[in-house]
Amino acid sequence: MKLYKMKLYNIVFSPTGGTQKVAVLLTKALAGEAAAIDLTDSKQDFSAIRLTQEDVALIAVPSYGGRVPAVAVERLTAMHGQGARAVLVCVYGNRAYEDTLVELEDAAQKAGFRVIAAVAAVAEHSIARQFAAGRPDAQDAAQLAAFGEKIQAKLSADDLSEPDLPGNRPYKKAGGAGMVPKATKACNRCGVCAAECPVQAIHKEDPTKVDEKACISCMRCVAVCPQGARRVNPLLLSAAGLMLKKVCSERKDCELFL
Numbered sequence: 001m002k003l004y005k006m007k008l009y010n011i012v013f014s015p016t017g018g019t020q021k022v023a024v025l026l027t028k029a030l031a032g033e034a035a036a037i038d039l040t041d042s043k044q045d046f047s048a049i050r051l052t053q054e055d056v057a058l059i060a061v062p063s064y065g066g067r068v069p070a071v072a073v074e075r076l077t078a079m080h081g082q083g084a085r086a087v088l089v090c091v092y093g094n095r096a097y098e099d100t101l102v103e104l105e106d107a108a109q110k111a112g113f114r115v116i117a118a119v120a121a122v123a124e125h126s127i128a129r130q131f132a133a134g135r136p137d138a139q140d141a142a143q144l145a146a147f148g149e150k151i152q153a154k155l156s157a158d159d160l161s162e163p164d165l166p167g168n169r170p171y172k173k174a175g176g177a178g179m180v181p182k183a184t185k186a187c188n189r190c191g192v193c194a195a196e197c198p199v200q201a202i203h204k205e206d207p208t209k210v211d212e213k214a215c216i217s218c219m220r221c222v223a224v225c226p227q228g229a230r231r232v233n234p235l236l237l238s239a240a241g242l243m244l245k246k247v248c249s250e251r252k253d254c255e256l257f258l
């Protein structure tokens with residue numbers, strides 16, 4: 001057993017907190033001291049992060065259009081996994097996650113991680129929030145706790161076998177959501193959104209100005225605004241809701257790949 005030396009890293013890209021909730025539920029069942037690495041932080045130098053073979057990393061990202069958000073791939077691949085074992089986590093809004101896990105596997109391996117398990121789980125849809133509202137819920141929590149125990153058993157057994165993950169290579173074409181949140185009249189230019197934006201798309205002195213090309217439609221600015229003063233065009237939002245209704249409504253459960 002090498003577990004006494006193991007350090008657990010939670011490497012998470014979670015603009016609106018759903019992915020983080022899943023990561024926390026899963027981590028509870030894993031032994032070890034957890035250190036947080038926030039992939040949404042645009043100011044961090046990820047190339048300075050080095051793990052060791054003894055470490056275990058939970059790498060959690062949301063699915064955007066069935067892919068890993070490009071900025072998360074960029075930041076993850078800058079890190080040095082150096083043989084650390086990785087548990088991949090893809091969190092989606094109850095539509096589908098398509099090629100997210102295989103893309104995440106490729107990025108993790110490129111960074112030097114050894115992938116030993118993967119999980120797909122559902123959290124509230126961060127754009128159309130009526131879908132998967134309230135998730136992860138108690139049923140998800142119980143499933144994720146059980147998954148965590150199975151993953152822990154695989155780690156303790158020093159089993160390094162790679163899981164078979166669903167998804168295609170080449171990956172599906174990445175498409176932007178095209179939903180750029182704008183400031184409303186209630187904006188008091190406090191600058192919280194600009195500081196928190198994972199891609200620095202919001203002007204620091206005048207947060208009503210947004211670089212629409214840089215925006216990844218992650219909705220973090222909407223989630224963090226203390227005034228509730230950022231929103232997506234309501235017409236666009238209701239059109240997206242209608243489009244997603246059929247594919248997002250039926251409950252999808254968490255999945256484990258060992």
Ligand SMILES: Cc1cc2nc3c(=O)[nH]c(=O)nc-3n(C[C@H](O)[C@H](O)[C@H](O)COP(=O)(O)O)c2cc1C
Binds near residue numbers: 017
């Ligand atoms: C730009 C964008 C694209 C998304 N694409 C998908 C998708 O293809 N399938 C899906 O089920 N959910 C999709 N979602 C929903 C998120 O994957 C889901 O809400 C996730 O929990 C968000 O993570 P966060 O709360 O950590 O930000 C998308 C959300 C955004 C913002």
